[in-house]
Amino acid sequence: MTENVPVVSSRGDRKVTERNRRSHMRALYSKLSSLVPRQTSREVVSVPDQLGEATNYIKKLQIRLEKMKEKKLNLMGTGKKRNANESLTNNSRGIIRGSKSPKVEIHQMGSALDVSAITGLDCQFIFNEFIRILHEEQADIVNASYSVVQDAVFHTIHCQISEFGNRSERISERLKRFVYGSGAF
Known part of the structure; x- marks a missing residue:
């Protein structure tokens, strides 16, 4: 005789797993949003817009970091843009x-x-x-x-x-x- 083993991942389990995943993603988006300075704080921003703002902010920080590194090199006397004199x-x-x-x-x-x-x-x-x-x-x-x-x-x-x-x-x-x-x- 063979016994029927119930299927472990029922439809209800998948719903719970998906709900937990969404909750976790919302928490991560919220955390990301809190790290990015915003022009208007009262306006509700969609998740794709939050991601766009974060991407732009990170790109600006990268550019700023490169400029600061170049300025430091110039102040230290090892900059790339120095002429022969x-x-x-x-x-x-x-x-x-x-x-x-x-x-x-x-x-x-x-x-x-x-x-x-x-x-x-x-x-x-x-x-x-x-x-x-x-x-x-x-x-x-x-x-x-x-x-x-x-x-x-x-x-x-x-x-x-x-x-x-x-x-x-x-x-x-x-x-x-x-x-x-x-x-x-």
Whole structure:
């Protein structure tokens, strides 16, 4: 004798499964919609329109990201759109070469340290690197500023250092090594 085994997936089971799938998709659409900025928030937007808005928003973000990456490369001196007069590279040893060589002067007066640098417009990232190095050396920055005059940038940093050993000499060495390389000064 053979027994009849009831069919597991009845019509009711398929309806429940489909209802759960739709519910899950609505929740995902809602989540996606909440992540996309909308011009008018009171208007009900259809699911295809939500997907279109999300697609456009993601494309705009991708374009914005590419522009920001290009801007970062240009600020770092490795941008693609640089001409021969602006060739600036920051190689792995920290040596900076460019059409306008930076000039750095460091003066110590007691526990005060003054750092002055003159660079071209294509070397503005030097200011950030100087701040980073001074911070690493635990110098307290009192004042930091820069001025742009025609095609030159004048950077000035005033800081206080504790007089432990040769800290000012070490700071001076690190800053000059960053700009000129290890054997250039």
